[in-house]
Amino acid sequence: VGTLYVVATPIGNLQDLTPRALDVLRSVSLIAAEDTRHSARLLQHFGINTPTTACHDHNERDKSVRLVERLLAGDDLALISDAGTPLISDPGFHLVRQAREAGVRVCPVPGACALIAALSAAGLPSDRFAFEGFLPAKTQGRRQRLQALAGESRTWMVYEAPHRLLECLQDMLEVLGGERQVVLARELTKTFETIKGAPLAELVDWVAGDSDQQRGECVLVVEGAPVRDDAEALDPAVERTLEVLLEELP
Numbered sequence: 534v535g536t537l538y539v540v541a542t543p544i545g546n547l548q549d550l551t552p553r554a555l556d557v558l559r560s561v562s563l564i565a566a567e568d569t570r571h572s573a574r575l576l577q578h579f580g581i582n583t584p585t586t587a588c589h590d591h592n593e594r595d596k597s598v599r600l601v602e603r604l605l606a607g608d609d610l611a612l613i614s615d616a617g618t619p620l621i622s623d624p625g626f627h628l629v630r631q632a633r634e635a636g637v638r639v640c641p642v643p644g645a646c647a648l649i650a651a652l653s654a655a656g657l658p659s660d661r662f663a664f665e666g667f668l669p670a671k672t673q674g675r676r677q678r679l680q681a682l683a684g685e686s687r688t689w690m691v692y693e694a695p696h697r698l699l700e701c702l703q704d705m706l707e708v709l710g711g712e713r714q715v716v717l718a719r720e721l722t723k724t725f726e727t728i729k730g731a732p733l734a735e736l737v738d739w740v741a742g743d744s745d746q747q748r749g750e751c752v753l754v755v756e757g758a759p760v761r762d763d764a765e766a767l768d769p770a771v772e773r774t775l776e777v778l779l780e781e782l783p
């Protein structure tokens with residue numbers, strides 16, 4: 534039985550492809566790529582001639598059946614996405630799940646991941662954190678999700694498309710208030726890398742006033758809500774129930 538390698542690729546700077554990733558991409562029989570034309574540029578740059586096949590959101594379930602057959606027949610395969618770590622807001626979940634269910638060894642080859650890169654440089658607490666992927670594209674859905682996140686005490690992160698960045702920050706301002714610290718991590722590892730942290734009110738003005746900040750790829754890292762002490766946080770009804778329960782304890 535072959536091995537499925539889940540290989541991280543760069544998120545901008547090609548030097549972030551690890552030597553181990555290079556070895557694996559050279560040695561496997563086939564590379565399953567989110568977009569074969571996009572990945573051709575990366576593979577060409579490194580002189581990798583391994584054949585590729587498309588494995589993306591629209592064909593992944595069916596494609597995985599055939600890829601798992603090849604793994605079971607003894608071929609080693611690699612899975613890559615357009616940038617960063619596969620499965621992180623990228624395809625790959627169905628393939629990895631099917632491979633594991635079939636008893637195939639799945640081996641991660643770690644490397645770049647935009648959310649971890651952003652968190653590592655944001656200067657917000659990183660001992661516990663949450664990743665929310667992409668927020669809904671439309672305002673109503675986005676505000677609902679933001680409302681659900683407003684009380685989250687861990688640092689949390691979202692991916693956002695450049696053309697929605699300003700709207701998203703404006704919705705955050707509306708729901709979370711102007712004081713909440715947010716770090717915009719843009720174009721990480723690329724020439725115009727920018728990591729700007731500020732209270733939301735200030736950050737919205739800064740982004741609105743400079744259209745360059747509304748270009749390129751970005752991660753938003755949001756400070757968690759202040760932790761309230763228990764007495765303040767508990768609904769009085771819940772508190773009363775707890776008191777009753779506590780009285781019953783031996």
Ligand code: SAM
Binds near residue numbers: 618692720
């Ligand atoms: N799998 C990728 C990873 O490991 O980070 C994420 C793929 S997701 C489809 C693409 C999103 O990741 C972008 O919209 C952006 O939010 C974020 N992203 C990717 N590259 C980035 C970069 N160089 N700088 C900032 N954000 C980036």
